[in-house]
Amino acid sequence: MAKMTMIEAIRDAHDVAMAEDERVIVYGEDVGFFGGVFRVTAGLQEKYGQSRCFDAPINESGIVGTAIGMAAYGLKPVIEIQFADYVYPAFDQIVSEAARLRHRSNGDFTCPLVIRMPTGGGIFGGQTHSQSPEAIFTHVSGLKVLIPSNPADAKGLFLSAVADPDPVIFLEPKRLYNGPFDGHHDKPLQSWKKHELGEVPDGNNAIEIGKANITREGNDVTVLAYGTMVYVAEAAAEETGVDAEVIDLRSLLPLDLDTIKASVQKTGRCVIVHEATRTSGFGAELMSLVQETCFYHLEAPMIRVTGWDTPYPHAQEWEYFPGPARVGEALKKVMED
Template sequence: MAQMTMIEAIRDAHDVAMAADDKVVVFGEDVGFFGGVFRCTAGLQEKYGSARCFDAPINESGIVGTAIGMAAYGLKPVIEIQFADYVYPAYDQIVSEAARLRHRSNGDFTCPLVIRMPTGGGIFGGQTHSQSPEAIFTHVSGLKVVIPSNPADAKGLFLSAVADPDPVIFLEPKRLYNGPFDGHHDRPLTSWKKHPLGDVPDGDVSIPLGKAKITREGADVTVLAYGTMVYVAEAAAEEAGVDAEVIDLRTLMPLDLDTIVASVQKTGRCVIVHEATRTSGFGAELMSLVQESCFYHLEAPMIRVTGWDTPYPHAQEWEYFPGPARVGEALKKVMEG
């Protein structure tokens, strides 16, 4: 067990995967010599050579297309899209090729591909470095979608993603890169020093995809969250004085519906929190699933707390984020229902 930031845990997971299987190759913009803009791949090229960790041109479609070919050939590419906002030129490759390869080839080819992307806001990155596009991937059959909230989960889920025979979208919340986020703050902390680190087990410690985690047990309301919003939900429950059960979904596809249903049937209430925009966000799918499975157990209407339906508002970034105050209001409202 070691104390690590999420960046260090992801770097360690790369190292474990590459040491265990020489078919694992890592590439993307600046990931080789420089070690990635967030340093998640620092030292890998030096250790494993430029044939297994190398830089790619600024061409997201080309990066993903090349990785799909490598995966079909038998390699296990792990690629980094420098920011999730940059993935759109490669979306056709992901949807039309990677997600469909197994089925369109009748199982003759698979696509063991991991696409890593820093996601979300909180680093003053503006509109083109702060988006949360998870919903556009959960809609695509054939893709798995992962969003860790802490260093240990980042490592364990990453190792499972690398081992998976199908493409995995691996979204990394930037606000969590340097340690667990202090969810009690609606605005950035006055100091940019590292937050407390997380305990990360040594070696190959895979965490199965599709298994949620209850991070705070409660009896009165279920809160569904992922990524940074897990900490916001926990803080909101404490500040509002509500006995809330917080579930960190960890993977959106496949989704651990059994854990969600068991919790909502116990509490009778549900609040959903995510940073992405409200309309057609993943929260809408969660509401539908909970309604279909738990309608007769619900004691009040479900509530979503989300980002705004606007282009990412750089000047109002911290008003855009769901914070403990907004989530706390939702918790109190659903308890009154």
């Protein structure tokens, strides 16, 4: 195993996929010569040539549209949307074409397409570089939606996404790009403190899509989280002393409902944490599923801890994020009920 940041792990996953299958091509804005705004694809053009890793015009609809055509004709495009906030001009292509191609063609065509997007806040990017749109894509039948929380999962899930015959939305939390996130702190300088880098297996360590990971075992309350919020949830459990079981969902669509059910039925309580806005966020779907499948096991009302229902507040970014203090309050409250 090698120790890597998430950026390095995703780059390594690109390298593995491109070496194993010449149909894998990589492109997007500044992805080729420059290596991407976050340098995820650095060095791939030099290694594999301009026909397999190249730059695209600033046209998200065009990037996704051409990728759908390539996928339908047998290639495996991996495209980067420079920030998740930029994906909306391509939304119709994703929803009306990529997600439906298998079904509308009665299986004659598939769309093996990976759409990578840096997501979430933490870089002081303001309203147009910090959004968390995962819930929008989980509403679309025909898509898969993944969001890793650590380098090993990022590599493994990416490789499974490339191998998948259908379109995959691959969301990469920017706060986790350069090293493990210190969830004990709410402030930006402290939260970027470098810890030991994640160990990443060599070669193809594909991780099955649709399987959650229990990162902290506990008996008192189940905490459902993904991406950066996994570390915040773990920190809140440590600081409060609540014996919380933290589940890193990893795959939002398909969702590992079996792992969620088993945990909630054991603990009898559930707290849900995500960075996106509260109303119609993915936490609402999680609450509905837990209520439908675990109602008679619940000993207290479920609680969501989320971002605010406002346009992204650039000047109050670190108050907007759920931090260990807010999550800790939820843990204590659900234990009191």
